[in-house]
Amino acid sequence: DAGITQSPRHKVTETGTPVTLRCHQTENHRYMYWYRQDPGHGLRLIHYSYGVKDTDKGEVSDGYSVSRSKTEDFLLTLESATSSQTSVYFCALARAGLGNEQFFGPGTRLTVL
Amino acid sequence: GESVGLHLPTLSVQEGDNSIINCAYSNSASDYFIWYKQESGKGPQFIIDIRSNMDKRQGQRVTVLLNKTVKHLSLQIAATQPGDSAVYFCAENMGSGGSNYKLTFGKGTLLTVNP
Numbered sequence: 001d002a003g004i005t006q007s008p009r010h011k012v013t014e015t016g017t018p019v020t021l022r023c024h025q026t027e028n029h030r031y032m033y034w035y036r037q038d039p040g041h042g043l044r045l046i047h048y049s050y051g052v053k054d055t056d057k058g059e060v061s062d063g064y065s066v067s068r069s070k071t072e073d074f075l076l077t078l079e080s081a082t083s084s085q086t087s088v089y090f091c092a093l094a095r096a097g098l099g100n101e102q103f104f105g106p107g108t109r110l111t112v113l
Numbered sequence: 114g115e116s117v118g119l120h121l122p123t124l125s126v127q128e129g130d131n132s133i134i135n136c137a138y139s140n141s142a143s144d145y146f147i148w149y150k151q152e153s154g155k156g157p158q159f160i161i162d163i164r165s166n167m168d169k170r171q172g173q174r175v176t177v178l179l180n181k182t183v184k185h186l187s188l189q190i191a192a193t194q195p196g197d198s199a200v201y202f203c204a205e206n207m208g209s210g211g212s213n214y215k216l217t218f219g220k221g222t223l224l225t226v227n228p
Contacts, residue, residue, distance in 0.1 A: 104156035
């Protein structure tokens, strides 16, 4: 599993509340990604990071922010959660220099009521 | 909860048969392709990859074929087993030079293996 953990694994929250999801890796890889997965849409990239404090937007970044203050942690924040952000969120990392293969975490199921 | 398998193309096969899952990709400049398997409640798992300078690559019970002329990718699973039941995604690197290792994923195909 490439040493990736996500927390929490499940969360139920209310519209308008802030939510932070954490992705933690133990193998010191440079590239990390946040995706959301919804029926009929597959995996869509929210944000990614190519190093400490280096992040960029993906295709569905509106309403999300990220931070990477140290190599091992990549945080995804929903500043004010909406029901449209109910989804399963996956973190992934890529092993630079070994191709573009990405390894995925176990996912976080978020429900916004 | 709602399954990621809903609304997906589906393929149903008998145990022991060969399976072929197809994927059309969008960018002729893509130079790297991956197949992932996702079981219910789990994250996607790497199966096999192929670079654009190849047209075939084989792994254990799996073969990926790449046809760049028609931008088509296929995954062949030999002697399909019940444990192969999952959603299968293709993914492409959009030829950005690999500096950020970004992938674009297809919507997936649900494979069901009947005993």
